[in-house]
Amino acid sequence: MSLPALADRRLSLDAGCALCVAGWSDRSTGGNFGRCGVALIGVPESLCGVSKNVAVPHLQKTFACDHPVALVTGSGAPRVGRVIAEHLASLGCRIVLHANSSTAEAQQIAARLRERYQEALVVSGDVQESEAVDAMVKQATDTFGRIDILVNSAAIWSPLPLEQVTAEELRRYFDVNAVGSFLMAKAVGLVMVRQSSGGAIVNISDWATTRPYLDHAAYFPSKGAVEAMTRSLAVELGRRNHRVRVNCIQPGPVLLGADVEDDKRERITSSMLVGRIGTPEQVAHAAQFLCENEFVTGVVLPVDGGRSIYADDGLQDGLNTG
Numbered sequence: 001m002s003l004p005a006l007a008d009r010r011l012s013l014d015a016g017c018a019l020c021v022a023g024w025s026d027r028s029t030g031g032n033f034g035r036c037g038v039a040l041i042g043v044p045e046s047l048c049g050v051s052k053n054v055a056v057p058h059l060q061k062t063f064a065c066d067h068p069v070a071l072v073t074g075s076g077a078p079r080v081g082r083v084i085a086e087h088l089a090s091l092g093c094r095i096v097l098h099a100n101s102s103t104a105e106a107q108q109i110a111a112r113l114r115e116r117y118q119e120a121l122v123v124s125g126d127v128q129e130s131e132a133v134d135a136m137v138k139q140a141t142d143t144f145g146r147i148d149i150l151v152n153s154a155a156i157w158s159p160l161p162l163e164q165v166t167a168e169e170l171r172r173y174f175d176v177n178a179v180g181s182f183l184m185a186k187a188v189g190l191v192m193v194r195q196s197s198g199g200a201i202v203n204i205s206d207w208a209t210t211r212p213y214l215d216h217a218a219y220f221p222s223k224g225a226v227e228a229m230t231r232s233l234a235v236e237l238g239r240r241n242h243r244v245r246v247n248c249i250q251p252g253p254v255l256l257g258a259d260v261e262d263d264k265r266e267r268i269t270s271s272m273l274v275g276r277i278g279t280p281e282q283v284a285h286a287a288q289f290l291c292e293n294e295f296v297t298g299v300v301l302p303v304d305g306g307r308s309i310y311a312d313d314g315l316q317d318g319l320n321t322g
Helices: 003-007 080-090 103-116 130-144 167-192 219-240 262-270 280-292
Strands: 020-024 038-040 069-072 094-099 120-124 149-152 199-204 244-251 300-303
Touching (some): 069 080, 080 149, 103 120, 120 130
Parallel strands (some): 069 149, 149 199
């Protein structure tokens, strides 16, 4: 079944359908599908019911394009940005991978995406430089003629005691994490306002801007600025084109380093309200939601397993004093 045909299908939101993945798939690729044509993960087709005419949001319908174009910064390195890019490719998007120092890795990922999914392009440049940003955006629009999605995931972070944080170090964090995200959002956003279908921008912050931990005194302020920027740009761009939306994700622990020892990993797990460490794929699914849902803008969404609202110190489990 073609994507345009699927766009007109309707799905009831009952117990069975709540287990569906909100992404379109072609039956020729195999797998299990509900009667709406939406892929099911580990769910019998018999659980799918069709009763109420509720439209299913999906990228192709949102952007009025069979293969929307998604630019994901920081997607060359094996981090969350790459997983988001691969997930959007699996949903039918043409992908623009961005890398600064990991260009060779990005080219390998692009080749894999072309083989498995759709067209893919690699752009390279420093996001804190206006000229580089403008050149990357131009390369993307020259190639694909549009940009429907921007995910700002390029960032730097490294532990550093407060005593060693200099003005230069603070500026470096703001330049990459905040200014870089702003310049990309501005350049791509102004492309989106000229498109009748608008576009969706997803910034990436950090759950711990709400509850900071030690040795990241330069990093957290730079990410907090991304959250304020999200709300501001949602207004700026939304007033120019009502179909342009800007949102932000606060990921929790989803990609622990291989050097994290087992005892520390267990402590982190036990501190999570959901009792487990998250995955980059769960962040990618949140990005998909923010791109698809046309009634959500200016939102900062924690995807952190409850980490920002819960501390495993006993005070929320009956030891509070009032």
